[in-house]
Every structure is written in C-alpha cells, then in structure tokens.
Amino acid sequence: MNIEVRQPVHGAKDSGKARVGIFDCDIHPKSSLEDLRPYLSNRWWDYLQTYGQRQRHGYVKGFPYPKSQPLASRRDSWPPGGGLPASDLDFMRQQHLDFYGIEWGIMNPLSPTGQGEQNDELSAAMAFAANEYQLEGWNRRDPRLKASVVIPYENGEMSRAEIRKRAGDRRFAHVLFLSRTSELLGKRRYWPIFEAAVEAGFPIGVHVFGSSGRPMSNTGWPSFYVEEITEHSASLAASVTSLIVEGVFERYPELKIVLIEAGFAWIPSLGWRLDQNWKRMKDEVPHLRRAPSEYLREQFWVSTQPMEEAEEPDHVLDMMAWIGWDKILFASDYPHWDFDDPFVALPPGLSEERRNKIYSGNAKALYRLD
Amino acid sequence: MIGALAAIDCDVHPTVPAMTALSPYLDDFWRAAVVERGINSLETVTYPPNAPLTARPQWRDKNGRAATSAAELTAQVCDRWQAGIAILNCLYGVGLLFSEDMAFAFTRALNDWVAKEWLERDPRLRASIVVPLQNTEYAVDEIERCAQDRRFVQILVLAMQEMPLGRRHFWPIYAAAERHGLPLGIHAGSTYRHSITSLGWPSYYIEDYASHTQAFQSQLASLVCEGVFAKYPGLKVVLLESGVTWLPAFLWRFSKFWRGVRAEVPWVDRSPAEIVRDHVRLTIQPFDAPAEADRVERAIDHLRSDAILLYASDFPHWQFDGDETMPAGIPPALRRKILVENPLATYDRLTL
Amino acid sequence: MAKHVVAAVADIPPGTRKLAQVNGRAIVVFNLGGEFFALNNRCPHRGGSLFHGKQTGLVESDGPGNYRYSRPGEIIRCPWHGWEFDVRTGQSWCDPARVRARRYDVSVQPGTRLIAGAYVAETVPVTVEDDYVVVEA
Numbered sequence: 001m002n003i004e005v006r007q008p009v010h011g012a013k014d015s016g017k018a019r020v021g022i023f024d025c026d027i028h029p030k031s032s033l034e035d036l037r038p039y040l041s042n043r044w045w046d047y048l049q050t051y052g053q054r055q056r057h058g059y060v061k062g063f064p065y066p067k068s069q070p071l072a073s074r075r076d077s078w079p080p081g082g083g084l085p086a087s088d089l090d091f092m093r094q095q096h097l098d099f100y101g102i103e104w105g106i107m108n109p110l111s112p113t114g115q116g117e118q119n120d121e122l123s124a125a126m127a128f129a130a131n132e133y134q135l136e137g138w139n140r141r142d143p144r145l146k147a148s149v150v151i152p153y154e155n156g157e158m159s160r161a162e163i164r165k166r167a168g169d170r171r172f173a174h175v176l177f178l179s180r181t182s183e184l185l186g187k188r189r190y191w192p193i194f195e196a197a198v199e200a201g202f203p204i205g206v207h208v209f210g211s212s213g214r215p216m217s218n219t220g221w222p223s224f225y226v227e228e229i230t231e232h233s234a235s236l237a238a239s240v241t242s243l244i245v246e247g248v249f250e251r252y253p254e255l256k257i258v259l260i261e262a263g264f265a266w267i268p269s270l271g272w273r274l275d276q277n278w279k280r281m282k283d284e285v286p287h288l289r290r291a292p293s294e295y296l297r298e299q300f301w302v303s304t305q306p307m308e309e310a311e312e313p314d315h316v317l318d319m320m321a322w323i324g325w326d327k328i329l330f331a332s333d334y335p336h337w338d339f340d341d342p343f344v345a346l347p348p349g350l351s352e353e354r355r356n357k358i359y360s361g362n363a364k365a366l367y368r369l370d
Numbered sequence: 371m372i373g374a375l376a377a378i379d380c381d382v383h384p385t386v387p388a389m390t391a392l393s394p395y396l397d398d399f400w401r402a403a404v405v406e407r408g409i410n411s412l413e414t415v416t417y418p419p420n421a422p423l424t425a426r427p428q429w430r431d432k433n434g435r436a437a438t439s440a441a442e443l444t445a446q447v448c449d450r451w452q453a454g455i456a457i458l459n460c461l462y463g464v465g466l467l468f469s470e471d472m473a474f475a476f477t478r479a480l481n482d483w484v485a486k487e488w489l490e491r492d493p494r495l496r497a498s499i500v501v502p503l504q505n506t507e508y509a510v511d512e513i514e515r516c517a518q519d520r521r522f523v524q525i526l527v528l529a530m531q532e533m534p535l536g537r538r539h540f541w542p543i544y545a546a547a548e549r550h551g552l553p554l555g556i557h558a559g560s561t562y563r564h565s566i567t568s569l570g571w572p573s574y575y576i577e578d579y580a581s582h583t584q585a586f587q588s589q590l591a592s593l594v595c596e597g598v599f600a601k602y603p604g605l606k607v608v609l610l611e612s613g614v615t616w617l618p619a620f621l622w623r624f625s626k627f628w629r630g631v632r633a634e635v636p637w638v639d640r641s642p643a644e645i646v647r648d649h650v651r652l653t654i655q656p657f658d659a660p661a662e663a664d665r666v667e668r669a670i671d672h673l674r675s676d677a678i679l680l681y682a683s684d685f686p687h688w689q690f691d692g693d694e695t696m697p698a699g700i701p702p703a704l705r706r707k708i709l710v711e712n713p714l715a716t717y718d719r720l721t722l
Numbered sequence: 723m724a725k726h727v728v729a730a731v732a733d734i735p736p737g738t739r740k741l742a743q744v745n746g747r748a749i750v751v752f753n754l755g756g757e758f759f760a761l762n763n764r765c766p767h768r769g770g771s772l773f774h775g776k777q778t779g780l781v782e783s784d785g786p787g788n789y790r791y792s793r794p795g796e797i798i799r800c801p802w803h804g805w806e807f808d809v810r811t812g813q814s815w816c817d818p819a820r821v822r823a824r825r826y827d828v829s830v831q832p833g834t835r836l837i838a839g840a841y842v843a844e845t846v847p848v849t850v851e852d853d854y855v856v857v858e859a
Contacts, residue, residue, distance in 0.1 A: 068633075068804055075801030077801075182569075183570040184570050184571075184572055184577075214565060214569065216568060217568050218564060218581060219530045219564070219588050219592075220534050220563070225634055226628055227595050230624045230627055234620075237580075238568065242569075242577060245572070266616065269613070269658055273583065273656075276656065276658060277423065277576050277579050280688060284576055285576060306627075308623070311622075311674060337630070338627075338630070339802055339803075341770075343769075538787075597787070598786075600785060631804060632815060632816050636790075637788065
C-alpha cells in the first residue's frame with residue numbers, strides 16, 4: 001500500500017517568476033461519448049454505438065504506434081476519485097489550473113471530436129456536439145477554460161457552417177485542426193475554412209496528431225512511437241510551407257495560425273530554406289508578393305510545448321529570438337506526459353519582460369483579450 | 371599529394387544525356403527492350419530539366435542540359451573551384467522503377483556508364499555506387515561488383531523510399547557497405563513511392579524542394595531507432611544536399627523524446643545527438659542560411675561538431691552565385707576541415 | 723544532515739514505496755525485497771514527483787530487436803516524461819554520467835535504539851517492539 005497524496009508535490013520554488021497569470025494555450029479536457037450524447041441526433045448516436053468511428057487508422061481502440069504511457073498521460077494525472085486524466089474538473093483545478101495560477105486556457109479536445117473521421121457527416125455531427133459540450137460541460141463551470149471550434153476539417157463547407165455558428169462567441173478562442181490532414185493545409189479545399197475563420201475573427205490552431213491516411217513520413221511508415229512523435233515537426237513544416245506558398249495569406253491577410261505541440265526550433269531553418277529557393281524561383285509563384293519568411297514571421301505563432309531541450313540552453317534562446325519574442329505562446333499540454341510545467345519549462349536567461357510575453361502578453365494580443 | 375589538395379567536392383552530378391547513352395552497357399535483351407518499349411528517359415521531376423535550381427543558365431548547353439561531360443564538369447569543379455577530387459552522385463531515375471529486374475539492369479548500366487564516361491576520363495573523379503534498392507540481393511550484388519573498382523567511394527540512395535531506410539529489410543546492404551568501408555550516401559530526391567510530403571502532393575516546385583528536409587529527418591530517426599549504428603558500428607552516413615540547418619532542431623527534439631521513451635529502443639545506448647555526430651556527415655550545399663553572416667556562425671555552433679560538414683558545390687545545381695562555393699559566415703578555422711579534412715576522414719577510399 | 727524516522731518497517735511492505743517529508747524535502751522511500759532506498763522525490767529533469775511514477779524493471783538490450791528485462795521493481799520512471807532512475811543508486815538511464823536523482827542513506831533501526839538515541843521522530847510514533855526506517859537527510 002502506497003501512501004497517496006492528493007496533490008503532486010512540487011519541489012519547484014515559485015520564485016515569483018510565474019507571478020503574472022498564465023495563459024495556457026493547450027489543455028486537453030477529456031469528455032466521454034456519453035457527455036456528447038445530448039448534442040447528437042439519434043441517427044448518429046446509434047451509428048456510433050453500432051459502427052463506431054473510423055479515423056483513417058485500423059484500431060477500434062488505441063493506435064498502431066502505442067503510446068509510451070497509458071492515454072499518453074502523466075501518471076499522476078489520473079483523478080483519485082476515478083475517471084480518465086483531465087476528465088475531472090475539480091482535480092484539474094487542483095493539479096493544474098489553480099496550482100499554477102492559470103488565468104486563461106484553451107481547450108483543444110482530441111477525442112471524442114470526430115476530427116479526421118472518414119465520414120464527413122458524422123464528423124460534422126460530432127464536431128457540433130464537442131463544441132456544445134465544451135461550453136456546457138467545461139466553460140460554463142470554469143470560464144477560465146475557453147473552447148476551440150472543433151470542425152470536420154476534411155469538409156470545407158461543413159466546417160464553414162460550424163464556424164459560422166460560433167462566430168462572435170467569445171467563449172471560443174480559435175478554430176481547431178489536427179495537423180495530419182489528408183491534404184496539405186494550403187490546398188484549395190481548406191480555403192472555405194480559412195475564409196470563415198477570418199470572417200468570424202478566429203485564429204486557427206493546428207494541433208499535432210490525427211491520421212492523414214498516408215504513411216507517417218514521406219518515406220513510408222516508421223516502426224516506433226518515438227519516431228512518430230519526433231516526426232510532427234516535419235509534417236507540420238510541410239503544411240506551413242503549403243499555406244505560405246499557395247498564397248493563402250495573400251488571399252486572407254488576416255488569417256493567423258497557431259502551431260501547437262510541434263516545438264518551434266525548426267521554424268527559422270524552414271524560413272531560410274524557403275527564402276533561398278524563392279529568390280531563385282520567384283517566377284514559379286508570382287502571387288507571392290513577399291518573401292516566404294515574412295509570411296512565416298507575420299502570420300504564424302508557436303506554442304512552447306514540448307519545450308526544446310538543447311545541449312546548450314542558449315541555443316534555444318537563439319531560436320526564440322529568430323522566431324520573434326512576440327510570437328511565442330506558453331502551452332502546458334496538460335495532462336499529457338510530455339507536459340511542460342510553467343514554473344520550470346522556460347529556458348533560463350529570459351528577461352522578465354520576455355517571460356511575461358510568453359506566459360500571457362502574446363496570447364492576450366493574438367486572441368484579442370486586452 | 372593529399373597535402374596539396376585545396377578541396378574535395380563531395381557532391382556533383384553527371385547528367386545522362388538520354389537513355390541511349392546507357393545502351394552500350396546493357397545486354398542484348400535490355401538494349402532491345404529500351405528501343406522496343408520506347409524508354410527514352412529516366413529524368414525525374416525532382417529536378418525539372420528547365421527549372422532554375424537544376425542548372426545555372428551559363429552552364430547549359432544548346433539542349434538546355436548541364437554537366438553532360440567529364441571535361442565540362444571538371445573544368446568548373448576542379449579547375450575553377452580547385453577541387454582536387456570530386457565525387458559523382460548520379461541521380462538518373464533508376465530508383466523509381468518498380469520492376470526489380472529492370473532496375474537491376476539499368477542500375478548496372480548506369481554505374482558502368484559513370485565508370486567509363488567519367489571516371490576513366492579524369493583521375494580527379496570518384497563516384498558513388500547507385501544501389502538498386504528494389505531488391506536487396508541485387509543491391510548487395512551491385513555493391514560487391516562495383517566495390518572492386520576503388521574509384522567508387524560510397525553507396526548512393528535517394529532520401530524518399532518505400533519504407534524508412536533503417537528498416538531491417540535493408541540491412542544486408544549496410545553490411546556490405548560497412549564491409550567495404552563505403553559510407554551510405556543519402557541524397558535529396560524521391561523514388562515516388564509515396565506523396566513527397568506526408569500530407570500529400572504540393573502544388574508548387576518550391577514546396578517540393580523544401581520537402582526533402584523532412585525525409586532526411588525521418589531517415590536519421592529510422593537509422594538510429596532501428597539500431598543500424600548499433601549493428602554496423604563502422605557504417606558512416608552522408609546526407610547529400612540536405613540543407614544542413616534543419617539538423618540541430620531535429621536532434622534536440624529526437625533526443626528529448628528518446629530520453630523519456632528509451633525503453634522502446636533499448637539498443638540505442640546513448641543520446642541520438644551523439645550517435646548522429648559520430649556517424650553522420652552533411653554536405654554544405656545548399657546551406658539553408660539566414661541572410662545575416664553572424665547568424666550563420668551561430669547556426670553552425672548549434673551543430674556542435676567541427677567534423678560534421680563536408681564541402682560540396684552540388685554542381686550543376688544552382689545553389690549559389692558566382693564562385694561563392696562556401697557560404698558566407700563560415701569561421702575561417704573551420705574552412706580547411708570542411709574543404710579537405712572532414713571529407714578525407716569520411717571517405718576511407720580517398721586516403722592514398 | 724540528521725537521521726529522521728520516516729516510517730515503521732511494517733508500513734512499507736516489500737515492493738511498495740512511501741512519500742515522506744524530511745527536513746523540508748519530499749523524499750520517496752522504497753522497499754526492494756526488504757532493502758530500503760531513498761531518493762529525492764523531485765525528478766532532476768523538470769521536477770515531477772517520482773513517487774507518482776511507475777516502478778518497473780530495467781530494460782536493456784543485446785542488440786536491435788532484443789529486449790532484456792531484469793530487476794523488476796528496481797527502476798522508478800518519472801510520471802511526467804518517463805525518465806528512468808535506478809532506485810538503488812539514483813542513476814538515470816538516459817544520461818547516467820550526468821543526471822541522477824539524489825539518493826539518501828537509509829537504515830533500519832529497532833525502536834529501542836530510537837528511543838534512546840538522537841533521532842528526529844517527527845510524526846512517527848515509536849515503540850520499543852517495532853523496527854523503523856531511518857533516512858539521513
């Protein structure tokens with residue numbers, strides 16, 4: 001018998017570094033399918049009970065790259081009263097929201113949401129339900145938790161409809177994509193979504209994972225989970241490139257994209273590479289009126305998690321400086337195992353001003369909370 | 371004399387003028403098949419023939435092609451840019467064929483053509499053995515055959531394959547390479563078994579060219595995770611035309627996750643960053659660099675290795691202007707290492 | 723450094739662990755087959771609570787494809803990022819030369835000696851009949 005403690009014990013000294021309220025741009029509340037039931041028609045509820053979800057991979061439960069810890073969660077995030085990690089608001093408050101002084105957080109629900117579901121109509125039905133439940137089951141009970149507009153992103157028109165339902169509702173922070181879309185994000189099929197998001201005044205959050213239906217890398221299927229999670233930055237780089245080069249930001253100059261949970265150190269090199277090739281081959285893309293790195297600089301934000309761990313911590317500061325101190329948003333990824341504790345996650349050597357920007361200032365500006 | 375070498379150019383590209391150039395090196399059946407089936411060209415869209423990146427305008431002949439002869443190539447690479455040795459990496463698209471037997475025949479012919487039309491013409495030239503990965507037995511066969519000619523200094527594969535290169539399926543090839551002291555050269559490019567990004571086919575060539583860095587990352591992750599370097603500790607890998615500056619961020623992320631998920635791949639006995647610094651080298655063109663010279667130096671610091679960069683011009687690809695073969699901002703102390711010492715240390719067969 | 727009574731031996735049966743506050747520090751005490759070990763509870767990586775982690779075996783390998791599992795229960799994995807620490811030595815498995823969880827000396831003392839000697843028995847009532855786990859911190 002082990003002695004249980006209701007709160008994790010943190011040796012981290014709060015040296016006042018987190019005195020400013022923290023804006024956490026990536027929290028994963030766990031709802032159940034039952035939670036969504038009131039917002040689903042009988043047709044789709046029955047369908048789910050009988051045929052279930054099919055999301056471009058083969059398993060009913062779990063993943064062909066099994067996670068390294070159950071539900072990819074911190075082992076101490078299972079609520080003592082029972083239930084799955086991040087399913088219990090009280091425990092979430094105790095362990096995370098109140099513990100760290102989270103003033104404002106964005107919920108990026110991962111399941112059940114129907115995102116990436118092979119059936120567009122089911123995906124749309126679940127998206128609606130997931131959005132309703134984020135409001136009723138989470139935001140109403142704790143207004144610090146803002147919702148994402150979950151959309152059936154493989155269907156542009158259905159997504160547009162869902163975004164329009166939520167336009168003007170300040171309980172929603174951004175529109176949510178998973179990163180492994182079936183096509184590169186810059187492709188025309190997704191443009192109705194960008195148009196709707198801009199109309200509604202929402203940034204777009206692109207969170208890693210999902211299943212594109214294609215091999216997990218551009219050279220086939222890796223064998224290991226560690227390869228899968230490392231690869232996110234590479235595939236997201238392809239979609240970032242696509243958004244830029246297809247001219248999405250020429251068409252929608254107000255569009256803002258937040259890259260969530262892919263790290264950030266890969267951004268500068270991508271900008272350099274694109275610029276170099278664009279200088280040589282501008283004639284291919286006459287619709288681009290600026291260098292690719294300028295779009296990268298202006299239209300994209302990055303979340304901090306998983307925080308980069310270089311052998312020399314100063315190197316991480318280089319990357320942050322090259323991305324721009326105003327483009328970096330703190331995210332915890334609670335309750336996942338690669339979670340970043342806001343008290344200790346940021347690299348040493350940051351000025352108070354920069355820390356505050358990352359903790360809250362940049363999010364306030366992006367999400368227009370000033 | 372090695373001491374007199376000013377540079378070793380680790381990545382230049384001979385251009386096959388047409389499929390008929392390989393005919394003398396095919397047997398009767400395949401020579402006839404090429405004609406009867408109208409197989410005229412294996413040029414790939416990785417380098418669209420007329421795209422700017424593919425060749426500088428002033429290097430193109432009247433047919434719009436560059437690097438079609440040893441004399442032309444060495445005039446630029448060896449005479450003008452002072453490479454005492456240049457390593458030919460032929461990118462003709464034999465790797466894209468699906469028929470194993472056809473691929474084997476054409477690849478043999480290609481390597482023979484490189485030996486006859488290039489290596490024979492200039493003693494400063496060396497080459498990589500193009501490897502028919504469609505069939506591992508054929509691949510080993512071809513390595514054994516060409517390794518007998520010591521002017522072949524490396525084995526060559528394209529970065530995007532049907533499965534990641536670390537997979538055990540490919541291991542007989544690495545055994546052969548290690549046995550002969552031949553590094554595994556992974557060059558930008560694709561066999562087009564999958565879309566060139568993991569999220570589909572891009573609309574523009576600029577995106578295509580950007581996609582190669584993703585493949586290099588996935589290949590390194592695969593080689594390390596599958597334990598290729600544990601199994602073949604003598605194997606070296608050279609990433610050719612990769613862009614370079616993507617590497618530190620990738621190593622940070624990979625190593626970070628490995629620390630927590632180590633038990634999934636327990637034969638990886640130390641940080642992936644260390645394994646890569648021990649076994650992997652990168653050619654410097656293109657060098658995806660910021661405009662500011664001071665940032666170049668900082669980006670090189672991030673690599674944490676003096677030994678990792680190898681000089682290459684990537685001729686005739688248009689990666690730089692004029693004679694600026696070395697990116698601005700490379701610290702002087704590093705230049706000689708990049709130009710000569712690191713290539714010599716990487717390619718066993720270059721030592722006299 | 724002083725010696726602190728953290729529990730009666732009977733309170734930490736073999737294969738279990740206890741979280742104790744010692745001298746202002748959280749310390750996790752393990753019983754491996756009757757032997758006691760103590761580590762600073764705070765993971766040296768990012769401060770996760772090792773007590774809440776997974777106690778498991780050591781995974782080693784003879785080569786690619788081979789998984790050799792030994793010493794069940796002698797590795798504690800941080801509940802957050804999964805770093806593995808040897809319960810006996812505190813050594814990390816991902817960077818043994820540079821990273822370790824701080825360990826403390828542990829002994830088992832009979833109640834008779836505790837009552838007589840200079841031990842800090844903070845919250846654990848001591849009787850002469852029982853044995854106790856003592857951590858030096």
